[in-house]
Amino acid sequence: MPPLKSSKKTAFQLILLFGLVSLFGDIVYEGARSVNGPYLKTLGANAAIVGMVAGIAEFLGYAIRLASGYFADKTKAYWVFTFLGYGMLISVPLLSLVGIWQFAVVFIIMERLGKALRSPAKDTILSQATKQVGTGFGFAIAEVLDQIGAISGPLIFTLLFVLLGKGDRAVRDYQQGYSLLWIPLVLVMLCIFFAWRRVPNPEVLEDSLIKSREPEKLSKVFWIYTVFTFVTTLGFANFALIGYHFKAKHVMTDAQIPLFYALAMGVDAVAALAIGKAYDIFKTRHNNEKAGLITLIAIPVFSLFIPAFVFSTKFSLCLVGVIIWGIVMGAHETVMKSAIADLTPLKKRGTGYGIFNTVYGLAIFIGSALIGLFYESSIFIIIIISVAIEMAAIPVFFVLRKEALKLG
Numbered sequence: 001m002p003p004l005k006s007s008k009k010t011a012f013q014l015i016l017l018f019g020l021v022s023l024f025g026d027i028v029y030e031g032a033r034s035v036n037g038p039y040l041k042t043l044g045a046n047a048a049i050v051g052m053v054a055g056i057a058e059f060l061g062y063a064i065r066l067a068s069g070y071f072a073d074k075t076k077a078y079w080v081f082t083f084l085g086y087g088m089l090i091s092v093p094l095l096s097l098v099g100i101w102q103f104a105v106v107f108i109i110m111e112r113l114g115k116a117l118r119s120p121a122k123d124t125i126l127s128q129a130t131k132q133v134g135t136g137f138g139f140a141i142a143e144v145l146d147q148i149g150a151i152s153g154p155l156i157f158t159l160l161f162v163l164l165g166k167g168d169r170a171v172r173d174y175q176q177g178y179s180l181l182w183i184p185l186v187l188v189m190l191c192i193f194f195a196w197r198r199v200p201n202p203e204v205l206e207d208s209l210i211k212s213r214e215p216e217k218l219s220k221v222f223w224i225y226t227v228f229t230f231v232t233t234l235g236f237a238n239f240a241l242i243g244y245h246f247k248a249k250h251v252m253t254d255a256q257i258p259l260f261y262a263l264a265m266g267v268d269a270v271a272a273l274a275i276g277k278a279y280d281i282f283k284t285r286h287n288n289e290k291a292g293l294i295t296l297i298a299i300p301v302f303s304l305f306i307p308a309f310v311f312s313t314k315f316s317l318c319l320v321g322v323i324i325w326g327i328v329m330g331a332h333e334t335v336m337k338s339a340i341a342d343l344t345p346l347k348k349r350g351t352g353y354g355i356f357n358t359v360y361g362l363a364i365f366i367g368s369a370l371i372g373l374f375y376e377s378s379i380f381i382i383i384i385i386s387v388a389i390e391m392a393a394i395p396v397f398f399v400l401r402k403e404a405l406k407l408g
Contacts, residue, residue, distance in 0.1 A: 007132055007204075008132045008133060010129075010198075010199060011128075011129040011130070011131075011132035011133055011138075012129075012132075012133060013198060013199075014125070014126075014129040014195060014198065014199045014202060015126065015129050015130065015133070015138050015141055015142055016141070016145070017191060017194060017195035017198060018122065018125070018126050018129075018142055018195060019141060019142045019144070019145030019146065020145060020191045021086070021122075021188060021191045021192055021195065022142060022143075022145055022146035022149060023145045023146060023148050023149035023152075024149060024184040024185075024187040024188040024191060025086060025089060025146075025149065025184075025188045026146050026147070026148075026149030026150040026152075026153055026265075027149040027150075027152050027153040027156070027181065027184040028089050028092050028093075028153065028181045028184050028185050028188065029089060029092055029111055029115075029153070030149065030150040030153040030154065030261070030265065031092075031152075031153025031154055031156050031157060031177070031181060031258075032092045032095065032108075032111070032153070032178065032181065033239065033240065033261075034153065034154035034157060034239070034243065034257065034258035034261035034262070035154075035157050035174060035177065035243070035257065035258055036054075036104075036108055036240055036243075037050050037054070037239075037240035037241065037242075037243035037244040037247070038174075038243055038244065038247045038254060038257055039095075039104065039171075039174045040053065040101050040104060040105075040244075041244060041247060041248070042170070042171055042174060043099070043100060043101035043104060043171060044100075044101055045101040046376075047241075047244060047248065047372055047375045047376055048372050048373060048375075048376070049101070049372075050240060050241065050244050050372060051240075051241055051368050051369055051371055051372015051373065051375065052368075052369055052372055053105050053108060053109075053240075054238045054240040054241060054364075054368045054372070055238070055364065055365040055366070055367070055368035055369040055372070056109065056365060057105075057108050057109045057111075057112040058112060058238065058361050058364040058365055058368065059361045059362055059364065059365030060109060060112060060113060060116065060361070061109075061111075061112025061113060061115050061116045061361055062116065062357045062358050062359075062360050062361015062362065062364070062365075063116070063358050063361055063362065064113060064116035064117070065116045065119055065120050065353065065354045065357035065358055065361070066354040066355060066357075066358040067354070068081055068085075068116055068117050068118075068119075068120050068121070068354060069120030069121075069124075069350040069351050069352070069353050069354020069355070069357070070350065070351050070354055072120055072121040072124065072350040072354075073124075073347065073348065073349070073350035073351050076203075077121075078121040078122075078124055078125050078202075078350070079121070079125075079196050079200070080121075081117055081118055081120070081121035081122075082118050082121050082122050082125070082192060082196075083189075083192060083196075084114075084117050084118070085114045085115060085116070085117035085118020085119070085121070085122070086114065086118055086188050086189065086192055087114070087189065088110060088111065088113060088114025088117065089111060089114055089185050089188060090185060091107040091108075091110035091111045091114065092107070092111055092178065092181050092185070093178055093179060093180075093181045093182045093185060094107050094178075095107050095108075095175070095178040096175040096176070096177075096178035096179035097175075098175075099171060116357075119353065119357055120350045120351075120353040120354045120357065121350060123337060123340070123353045124349045124350045124353060125202045126138070126139070126142060127139075127337075127340070127341035127349060127353075128202045128203055128346070128349075129199075129202060130338070130341060131341070134280040134283075135279070135280070135292075135338040135341045135342055136275075136276035136277060136278070136279030136280040136283070136292060136334060136335060136338045137276055137277055137280050138338075139272075139276055139333070139334045139335075139337050139338045139341075140272045140273045140275075140276025140277065140334050143268070143269065143272035143273075143276070143330065143333045143334050144269045144272060144273055146269075146333070147265045147266065147268050147269030147272065148269070149184075150262075150265035150268065150269075151262045151265045151266050151269075152262075153181075153184075153262075154258035154259065154261040154262040154265070155258070155259070155262050156177060156180055156181075157174075157177045157255075157258040158255050158256075158258045158259045158262065160173070160176060160177050160180070161173065161177075161253075161254055161255035161258075162255050203346070217348075218343075218344060218348055218351075218352060218355075219343060220403060221290065221343055221400065221403050221404050222340075222343045222344060222352065224396070224399060224400045224403055225293075225339060225343060225356075225400055226355060226356065226359050227396055228296065228393060228396045228397055228400050229336065229356060229359050229360055229363070230359045230360075230362065230363045231300075231363075231389060231392055231393040231396055232299050232300045232303060232389075232390060232393035232396075233332075233359075233360050233363035233364060233367070234363040234366060234367045234389050235300075235303060235307075235367060235385070235386040235387070235388075235389030235390045235393070236303055236306070236328065236332075236363075236364070236367065236386075237306060237307060237310060237311075237325070237367070237368075237371060237386065238364060238367070238368045238371075239261060239264070239325070240368075241368060241371050241372060241375070242310045242311075242321075242322075242325070243257045243261070244375075245310070245311055245375070246260070246318065249313050251312075251313055251314075251315060251318055252315060252318070260318070260319070260322045261322075263319075263322060263323070263326065264322045264323070264325050264326035264329065265326065265329075266326070267322075267323050267326030267327055267330065268326045268327070268329045268330040268333065269330065270330070271326065271327040271329075271330030271331065272330035272331075272333060272334045274330075275295055275298065275330060275331050275334055275335055276334040276335065276338065278292075278295050279292035279295045279334070279335045279338055280292065282294055282295065283342075289342045290342065290343070290404035290405070291404075291405075292335065292338065292339070292342070293339060293400060293401060293404050294401060295331070295335050296331070296335060296336070296339070296397060296400070297394070297397055298327075298328075298331055299328055299331050299332070299336075299393075300390045300391075300393035300394050300397065301390075301394070302324055302327050302328050302331075303328050303386075303390045303393075304387055304390045304391070305321075305324050306321055306324050306325050306328065306386070307321075307382060307383040307386040307387065308321075308383050308387075309321025309322075309324065310322065310325060311379045311382060311383060336356075336360075337353075340352050340353055340356050367386075367389075370382075370385065371386075
């Protein structure tokens, strides 16, 4: 067993390496996601199609995590799933070769399937490292590096569109942007290789901290948390639809849409550090691994305000909406993932992340489909439904909080 000081150093190195993996990976797929909605519109798809594609892609990308998480736990082949999943990012630069929306949809869905393969395994490896430095803080560090990539990717398209001049962008302009993403794709795979070489057996990082026998089953608190995840995510708008709205209602130019997405990712990074640190502070202050769950209340509370702002036709209101959207995303990517690490035993960690991500994806699928279907008829209905759903998540949170404190 390695000394604790050595374990913390190794864990921090692994967190940084995975942060770089996420950084370059996000340049690839967040860059694409910032323009996928407008690109599909340019190819001839309507709002209902964009909503369904976004929903189906997200749902499949999350639903398959149930299986990939289970098999990652069973086989312990966490690195294999990570390599394969990130390898499927090749579908993003391949979007530069398609000219009809039906083919573009195939590659968009393929990218999400790759994320489904890698996410439970990657999150499990990362959670093992974060146990050495604090789960909230560890995931926050990875998220900050992640968001540097998430900002850079959309900015590539913004800069390209600005250089191409004024006016609406044509299909070939978007394809030129997608083709630039081959470079970060290669860097992603190199970083994964170095991470694997540095820490081929990351489970030893958490094994050194386990002082008693862990339970074999997922707890009641985990399942309540899963319900909370579903409800609060159901009312959260996908940026593909937000971007579609910005273009369809001429709220901003094609170049400004990915710029706004980059802004949201920057807010995400700052919010992630703050809420991740707060999560760990509550755990330490109460000497309870579940005490950090109190920070989850921020998700439905902030989400209440998003739809009225992002589906406005006023530039200033949309700006505020995008900032709030970024704050909520920061919470999604840190405390929601950190909570799984603290609610599941190591042997069930991949399965726990698989279940969490499947439910998360199902909520995004249903929510995106509903928004897409109602978009053409009534944006007001979209706002009312979204707010009602987030209101319903608040009492679920208090039930979760009560049950978590019982275990303290």
